[in-house]
Amino acid sequence: MIRLQFAEATALLTLDRAGARNALPIAAWDAIADAAEAVAASEARVLILQSAMPGMFSAGADLAEFAALVTDPALRTRFRTAMARGIEAVAALPIPVIAVVDGGCFGAAVALTLGCDIVVAGDAAVFATTPAKLGIGYPARDVGRLRARVGMGQAARMLFTGDRIYADEAARIGLAHRRVADAGVEARAMAELIATNDADAVRMLKAVLCDPDAPGHDQAFEDAFGSPAFAQRLDAFLAGKR
Numbered sequence: 001m002i003r004l005q006f007a008e009a010t011a012l013l014t015l016d017r018a019g020a021r022n023a024l025p026i027a028a029w030d031a032i033a034d035a036a037e038a039v040a041a042s043e044a045r046v047l048i049l050q051s052a053m054p055g056m057f058s059a060g061a062d063l064a065e066f067a068a069l070v071t072d073p074a075l076r077t078r079f080r081t082a083m084a085r086g087i088e089a090v091a092a093l094p095i096p097v098i099a100v101v102d103g104g105c106f107g108a109a110v111a112l113t114l115g116c117d118i119v120v121a122g123d124a125a126v127f128a129t130t131p132a133k134l135g136i137g138y139p140a141r142d143v144g145r146l147r148a149r150v151g152m153g154q155a156a157r158m159l160f161t162g163d164r165i166y167a168d169e170a171a172r173i174g175l176a177h178r179r180v181a182d183a184g185v186e187a188r189a190m191a192e193l194i195a196t197n198d199a200d201a202v203r204m205l206k207a208v209l210c211d212p213d214a215p216g217h218d219q220a221f222e223d224a225f226g227s228p229a230f231a232q233r234l235d236a237f238l239a240g241k242r
Contacts, residue, residue: 002031009195011044016052025062029086036089060107091115111142121176122183125167
């Protein structure tokens with residue numbers, strides 16, 4: 001259902017539930033959180049979130065579990081908190097996270113990509129936030145991320161209509177950050193490029209991007225000039241310029 005692999009400096013988190021269009025049951029959200037925690041404890045410098053199913057990133061939350069939510073309030077809380085745990089664990093990773101979307105990405109799966117730093121959309125990418133079609137809402141944290149990603153008007157359009165957003169438009173409004181023919185190839189190339197940079201510097205930059213007002217950023221910026229990594233990379237750069 002959820003596979004985690006490591007390939008040199010890159011971690012690969014793969015959604016693999018083809019028989020259910022990669023729909024994510026409660027157990028899958030827990031597995032995503034556990035995998036993210038394993039990545040955080042590893043030496044990986046970048047994470048790629050991808051699908052094993054051609055033409056489908058994920059159908060979102062598993063609707064097969066939704067019938068039980070009608071009569072079981074406790075299960076509603078369990079579903080909400082499991083989904084939040086999975087998404088927040090991905091969003092909280094100190095390393096860059098690249099989502100590969102080259103197929104359908106619907107409902108809660110869109111929220112999962114919003115927890116990623118970079119979304120690469122391939123030719124088959126299509127996004128839709130569809131809770132209103134089912135008569136439910138979208139978690140407040142995820143609405144906030146959607147609004148921050150695409151702006152108030154576009155977020156309203158997506159949530160209120162549930163319309164599909166195809167790859168070109170997704171890139172135009174900021175829902176995706178790269179629009180390419182083959183999202184997987186592009187994501188791997190991007191991950192390799194990230195891995196050539198200093199790991200501590202990349203982590204520092206992500207921390208600032210995620211919370212520019214957090215204390216300690218100014219000191220970390222200054223301290224980096226005294227690091228062995230900076231001295232080595234500066235010497236190499238200057239030597240190449242001569």
